[in-house]
Structure formats: C-alpha cells, structure tokens
Amino acid sequence: MxxxxxxxxxxxxxxxxxxxxxxxxxxxxxxxxxxxxxxxxxxxxxxxxxxxxxxxxxxxxxxxxxxxxxxxxxxxxxxxxxxxGLQRGIEGPFDLGVIPTVAPYLLPIALELLQERLPKLEIRIREAQTEVLLTELEANQLDACVLATHSPDPNHREHILFRDHFVLALRSEQANALGLVDGKIELTDMAPLKLLLLSEGHCLREQAQDLCRFATQEVLNQIGSSSLQTLAGLATSGYGATLLPEIALDQSLLSGPLAILRLAEPEPDRVISLVSKRHNTAALDLSALSGVLADSGALCISKTRKSLAIRRRRTADLI
Missing domain, CATH: 1.10.10.10 (Winged helix-like DNA-binding domain superfamily/Winged helix DNA-binding domain)
Structure with missing residues (x-):
C-alpha cells in the first residue's frame, strides 16, 4: 500500500x-x-x-x-x-512582452487601467525587441506580446489594438527653411532631410525606411539610436529630423523647440497589436486585456492630438 x-x-x-x-x-x-x-x-x-x-x-x-x-x-x-482554476488572462500571473517603442508610453496608462478593471491579473512586463519577444512567445516564456509589425507565423493570433500615426520632428527653423507645412508634407519632401533612425533590429527603423523610400541610404544611415528619446534629443539640437509615432509625443516634446508636423493624408501609421499563440485561444481569454490596452492607446493618442491642436492654434496666433 x-x-x-x-x-x-x-x-x-x-x-x-x-x-x-x-x-x-x-x-x-x-x-x-x-x-x-x-x-x-x-x-x-x-x-x-x-x-x-x-x-x-x-x-x-x-x-x-x-x-x-x-x-x-x-x-x-x-x-x-x-x-x-484561474481564468487565464483575467486573473493570476500573466507574462506580457512589449516593444521598446511602445512600452514607456502605453504602459503607464495601461497598468493603471489594469489595476481598476483586472485587479486579479498579476501582469509581468518584459520589454524587448520584436524578434526576441516572438522567440520567447514561441517558447511559452510569454503569454502574449504587444508588437507594431505583423507576425509572419500562421500559428499566431493578432488582436489589433490601435493605429499610431507618424509625425515628422525637426527644429522649426529647419522646417521653415525647407517650406514644410503641417499636414501637407509628402514623402518626396523628406528626401533632402538627414533622417535619424533607430538602430538595427528595431521594427520602427524598418517602418521608417519604408516611409522614406525617397531618401538615400546614405542619409538614412547617418546615425543609429537605441531610443526614441535620443532621436528626439538629436533633432532638438538641430542634428537632423526624425519620424516619431504619435504615442511617443509627451509634453516635453510638445512644449519644446521641435516642430511636430503631420504628413499629408493618408497619414502613414503603424498598427499596434496584441499577439498570442493560436493554440492557447481556448485556455487564454485575452478579450479584457486587449480591451484595456486598446483603450489605453486611444487615451494616449487622444491626449497627444488635443495637445497638437492647441499647439497649432497658438502657432497660428503668433503668425
């Protein structure tokens, strides 16, 4: 016995x-x-x-x-x-990967909303580049990840959260010298600019290169930075121009010396998605989490657009 x-x-x-x-x-x-x-x-x-x-x-x-x-x-x-017995995705531990060009802007709002709406969910954040996150997702080290690029794996499921438009950022005097007008900038207008991009491996670098196909590789490869904050700082100093996603426009950038200019419609954007493995769909309920992340993105972008509108009105009053 x-x-x-x-x-x-x-x-x-x-x-x-x-x-x-x-x-x-x-x-x-x-x-x-x-x-x-x-x-x-x-x-x-x-x-x-x-x-x-x-x-x-x-x-x-x-x-x-x-x-x-x-x-x-x-x-x-x-x-x-x-x-x-836990409802996965609703309560208990949850490992979420987020790319660096989204994490510092989305998470402060998202984590606060998560505490209100999903208080039993023990969210654990992993910030890394897309390739690393997809590898860890495949190895079941992550439950889901927030990405800005389409996953090529047919075994992945994507929940679209929000669209994040790109804006052009450079010093106001440089924008004036080139005759760049807010909301009317075509991709061809960006050819003379020295564009500052993220270093290799960041999905935003590839997206920016796709947008800037009229610029030369020599211009595009002038510098490779590891963060959007660094790019914004270099642009502020007059070293060059950069493309920034709306979600990254915090109050310090909007109140600083940079000209933040919208591109002509249809405005280029990136799609932010929550990616998970398809075989986990039955065991993992992501509807509530994706709703929180989508609402957080909408709040962040709405705040940015209101600030940009106020900034444009003030600029118009000064002219």
Whole structure:
C-alpha cells in the first residue's frame, strides 16, 4: 500500500483537532473510517505517528516530521488546484512582452487601467525587441506580446489594438527653411532631410525606411539610436529630423523647440497589436486585456492630438 492524499489529509485534520471524532466531523467521514486511515498510514511508515496516551491526541516526534511534509504536500496541491482554476488572462500571473517603442508610453496608462478593471491579473512586463519577444512567445516564456509589425507565423493570433500615426520632428527653423507645412508634407519632401533612425533590429527603423523610400541610404544611415528619446534629443539640437509615432509625443516634446508636423493624408501609421499563440485561444481569454490596452492607446493618442491642436492654434496666433 502507498501513501495517499486521503492519508495525509486525515492525519493533518487529526493533528489540528486532537480528537478522532472532531477530525472525522471536519472531514465529513465516520470516526472508524478516519481511524482506519490513520492506522494504515502508521503501518506504511512503520511507526506510531500519534501519541494516544494523552488527550488531546498529539503527534509523536516522528509524527511531527510527517506532519510538516504532509502540510507542504497539501499546500502545493492546493496551489496547483487554484492555478488550474484561474481564468487565464483575467486573473493570476500573466507574462506580457512589449516593444521598446511602445512600452514607456502605453504602459503607464495601461497598468493603471489594469489595476481598476483586472485587479486579479498579476501582469509581468518584459520589454524587448520584436524578434526576441516572438522567440520567447514561441517558447511559452510569454503569454502574449504587444508588437507594431505583423507576425509572419500562421500559428499566431493578432488582436489589433490601435493605429499610431507618424509625425515628422525637426527644429522649426529647419522646417521653415525647407517650406514644410503641417499636414501637407509628402514623402518626396523628406528626401533632402538627414533622417535619424533607430538602430538595427528595431521594427520602427524598418517602418521608417519604408516611409522614406525617397531618401538615400546614405542619409538614412547617418546615425543609429537605441531610443526614441535620443532621436528626439538629436533633432532638438538641430542634428537632423526624425519620424516619431504619435504615442511617443509627451509634453516635453510638445512644449519644446521641435516642430511636430503631420504628413499629408493618408497619414502613414503603424498598427499596434496584441499577439498570442493560436493554440492557447481556448485556455487564454485575452478579450479584457486587449480591451484595456486598446483603450489605453486611444487615451494616449487622444491626449497627444488635443495637445497638437492647441499647439497649432497658438502657432497660428503668433503668425
């Protein structure tokens, strides 16, 4: 005969109550059934586990060691049962990957909303470039990831969150010298500009290169930065121009010396999506999380557009 969870559960109950009758009541079994189970456990282990010479009944020295093990096993079983009963994506641990050109702008709003709407979800953030996140998603190290490029893997499912338009950022005097007009800038107008891009490996670099197909590779490769903040800082210093996604336009940029100019319609944009593995669809409910992320993106972009509109009105008043 082998030790079963029934043996450990009954033994734990007896040690808690110190009385066979009370322990049996707590386990909703008859006292003889509980007594038989305790005796079976003692026979399997080969020694007395309960000191029956006193009341209430207490575990023997050997019984105390068995009790510690029993409690650990029962606790781990309870944790396993709770984990398997969780609504994945709604509660419990969740590993979310986010690309660097989205994470610092979307997450402050998203995490606050998540605390309100999904308080039982224990979100764990992993910030890395697209290729790294997709590799970790495939290895089941991530539950989902927020990307700005289409995943080529047919086994991936994409939940579109929002569209993020690109704007051109450069010093106002440079924009004036080139005759660049907000909302009327064609891609061909960008050919003379020294465009500052992210370093190799960032999806935004590839997107910018696609947009700037009229510029020469020599101009596009003048510098490779690892962050949008660095690009904005270089543009502010007059070193060149850069393309920024709307979501990255914080108040410091909007109130600074940079000209933030919209491109002509249809404005180029990128699609921000929540990507997960298709075979996890039944076990992973992403509807609530994708809703929070979509709302967070909409709030962030709405705030940016309002600030840009106020900035344009102020500029018009000064002319």
């Amino acid at each position: 082998k030790i079963t969870l029934r043996h450990l559960t009954y033994f734990d109950a007896l040690c808690q109550h110190g009385h066979f009758g009370l322990a049996a009541d707590a386990m909703h079994v008859s006292q003889p059934a509980l007594s038989v189970a305790i005796k079976e456990l003692e026979d399997i282990i080969g020694t007395d586990l309960i000191d029956r010479s006193q009341r209430p009944f207490l575990p023997t020295s050997h019984g105390r060691e068995v009790l510690l093990t029993a409690k650990r096993v029962l606790a781990e079983l309870d944790a396993l049962e709770r984990a398997t």
